[in-house]
Amino acid sequence: MLDILRSIVQAVNDARNLEQALSIIVSRVKGELKVDVCSIYLRNQETSDLVLMASDGLDPGSIGAVRLANNQGLVGLVAQRAEHLNLDNAIEHPSFRYFAETGEERYHGFLGVPIIHHRQVLGVLVLQQRRRHRYNEDIVTFVVTIAAQLAGAIAHAELSGDIDALASPETLDVLALKGVPGAPGVAIGQAVVLQGQADIEKVPDRKVEDPAAEKRRFLQAVKAVKLEVRAMVENMGDALPTADSALFDAYLMMLESQSLIQPILDGIAAGNWAPGALRDTATAHIRVFREMEDPYLRERAEDVRDLSRRLLQQLEQKPEQGKRTRYPRHTILIGEEITASMLAEIPPKSLAGVVSMRGSTTSHTAILARALGIPAVMGVADLPVSRVGGREVIVDGYAGRIYINAPATIKREYRRLLKEEQELIEGLQGLRDLPAESEDGFRIPLYANTGLLSDIAPSLHSGAEGVGLYRTEFPFMIRERFPGENSQSELYRQVLQAFHPHPVTMRTLDVGGDKALPYFPIVEDNPFLGWRGIRITLDHPEIFLTQIRAMLRANAELGNLQLLLPMIATLDEFADARALILRAHAELLEEGLELPLPPIGAMVEVPSIIYQIDQLAARADFLSIGSNDLTQYLLAVDRNNPRVAALYDSLHPSVLLAVKAVIDGAKRQKTPVSICGEMAGDPMAALLLLGMGVDSLSMASSSIARIKWVIRSFSRRRARALVKKVLQADNPQLIRHELGRALERAGLGGLVRAGK
Ligand code: PEP
Ligand code: MG
Secondary structure, eight states: OHHHHHHHHHHHHTOSSHHHHHHHHHHHHHHHHTOSEEEEEEEOTTTOOEEEEEEESSOGGGTTTOEEOTTOHHHHHHHHHTSOEEESOGGGSTTOOOOTTTTGGGOOEEEEEEEEETTEEEEEEEEEESSOOOOOHHHHHHHHHHHHHHHHHHHHHHHHTHHHHHHOTTOOOOEEEEOEEEEOOEEEEEEEEOOOOOOGGGOOOOBOSOHHHHHHHHHHHHHHHHHHHHHHHHHHTTTSSSOOOHHHHHHHHHHHOHHHHHHHHHHHHTTBOHHHHHHHHHHHHHHHHHTOSSHHHHHHHHHHHHHHHHHHHHHHTOOOHHHHOOOOSSEEEEESSOOHHHHHHSOGGGEEEEEESSOOTTSHHHHHHHHHTOOEEEOOTTOOGGGTTTOEEEEETTTTEEEESOOHHHHHHHHHHHHHHHHHHHHHHTTTTSOOBOTTSOBOOEEEEEOTTOOHHHHHHTTOOSEEEEETHHHHHTSSSOOOHHHHHHHHHHHHHHHTTSOEEEEOOOOBTTBOBTTBOOOOSSGGGSSBTHHHHHHOHHHHHHHHHHHHHHTTTTOOEEEEEOOOOSHHHHHHHHHHHHHHHHHHHHTTOOOOOOOEEEEEOSGGGGGGHHHHHHHSSEEEEOHHHHHHHHHTOOTTOGGGGGGOOTTSHHHHHHHHHHHHHHHHTTOOEEEOSGGGGOHHHHHHHHHHTOSEEEEOGGGHHHHHHHHHHSOHHHHHHHHHHHTTOSSHHHHHHHHHHHHHHTTOGGGTSSOO
16 A cells, blocks of 8 residues: 555655646545546635545546535535545435535545645545445545645645636736745736746756867856856846845855866866856756755755856857836736846835845845835746736735735725835835934844855845844855865954944854755754754864954954854853863964953853853853754744744744743843844834843844834833733734734734735
8 A cells, every 4th residue: 555655645745736636636535446436526725615526436527517516415524524424325315415526426526635734724635436336444544645645745735826717828817926025025916937948957058169169168158157247237236225235245256266166167178068067066066055954055055056047048049038027117026936136136116126036035036026025926926927927916025925816905905005115115214313312211232144155235225223133154255165264264354344333143053953065064863952052162172262362363453253152052052162262262372462351151052051151251251142943942843944944933922931931040140131032124023122121133134223213102111011921912913013012002903914
């Protein structure tokens, strides 16, 4: 049975679309189990009807025609009860309903199994037998297993509207699709589909006669792509809140990186043509990034892919699609994979929204869209891309939802929200130079999180009063080996200088867990519970000391550096790391350099340390709560696992109690405490953090204006009362409800939903 199951699942996975997948299932199951009929009914999202979508055995004309409203018939009963039903004579059952189209009256034996995904019944898989027959347990469990395996695939197709497409392939009715929020905001505009790019993986090998000429051709293409990237930066120029080109610096850096270019040249020297050599190197790089667990780094695979496509286009001398396309005034850019560079090619004035089938909140595209203030929805899986061009699309970047051909009522509502939204954004701009101060006079400096893509310029322009978390992993990741002291020092100095005299909190290397270095692979069964952050750097003092020396040297004459230690789980770890920092400092003094000793802080992100918070706070110069990891470790929910994503919630009462315990402990020891996880940029959580008495907040620079508005709209006294109230709630839903109401009442509802 297991073999049959595997082979059916494999065949389904290889299917081109849902229609083909369903027809494979019904015919394979019918054949393997030797039954007379196998059919699949799926629930139509809009009408809730159960629609016959595929059948081997019933009249083919009935497919798409048989619709069961209100859980009618035996199939409806199975869906309603979410339980299988095994009958030897279906016709005698009171719920039996006869459909003339199917010729069902001939069948007696009936087995209906619900197809359930995330607790929701998506449809029913049905077996029927001409004679009276009750299916044995083996068959029942087999069909239950098949249904469970297929539920995920069907759920995706359902979201994409693929099911509607099956019923009426030519038309595209109203579609409401769900993805993930990429950039906040609402947009209404006309879909422009960008697709059909060169597929790097499909490039064949070809021998070249003259490798030297081929090398020249390739280097010419590299040059042309560099020019292209620079042109994009220029095109963006005024549109970005700043002249920041950091996003594309990473592209240029890759084009200059020996780890990318040299193997391609070697491949050409070995006799392959440039596209073939490019394919080998690009796919190897893409694989390395893809296998990283950190979602941010996984997304970097798409950057490599995008660059490779551009190189390929140059090699093939095909004009770029982007340049041929004309863009309407309110363009909603739609594609299987909208890359940051595609986005940059569109005249910024025309771009209203972005929808991408691939990607997530941490994609470059999403980061760039946020910087540009363009609403974006990412990860709209199975969006029927080929059929949406030219249609009117509504993008709700808050809810991560899009509507295609929305009915007039929805459109009217979104128009109103759009107008309010514009008024809200205009209002927020006025806050840039105002302090983040509560109504009763408490100042909470707002800092920016930077580092992964050195988004220094947007941070500076956001009104950030410094950097609360500079993640040093990125410079380590884009290299082929550990960077040396000098190159690190130069980089850190740029950051310190850019923000001087404001403080910059640099976190020491936090790799391991979900962040791997290509040249320092760590293979573990449970990486999040393994060799990570401070555990690695304490085991490798040579790496740690090099980084610390580089940071201390970068801080010479500036003095705005603060050091932050990640993943502190024990007091000894903090003491050991601090001792190494003191040693590095002493050595630099011995070498004749005059350098201040910066404040040394600890991240609070491992639950164990919460129970020793007083001792830690007494030893550290400051604390910074890493709510991303703290939430993951407290709730035992992998922060990157989509299966348990719904359980990952920083507003869980236990997380809030933990955060409060840390802040209280820090206060007792008079140690400043900040939050640098995503929580700090969430308007609801920020309100609670104000009430808990946090000293500062650090967040993505795009969140700063919004959070400033929250802080300026509440008194700490009121926020404290809210903390007291919500900490009594049983679950995050009640807490959200309460906080949502408080924001609405203060006129800030527009921060957490569409509208003003
Ligand atoms: C955190 O864990 O909240 C944090 C800020 O660090 P990172 O997201 O880099 O793990
Ligand atoms: Mg962390």
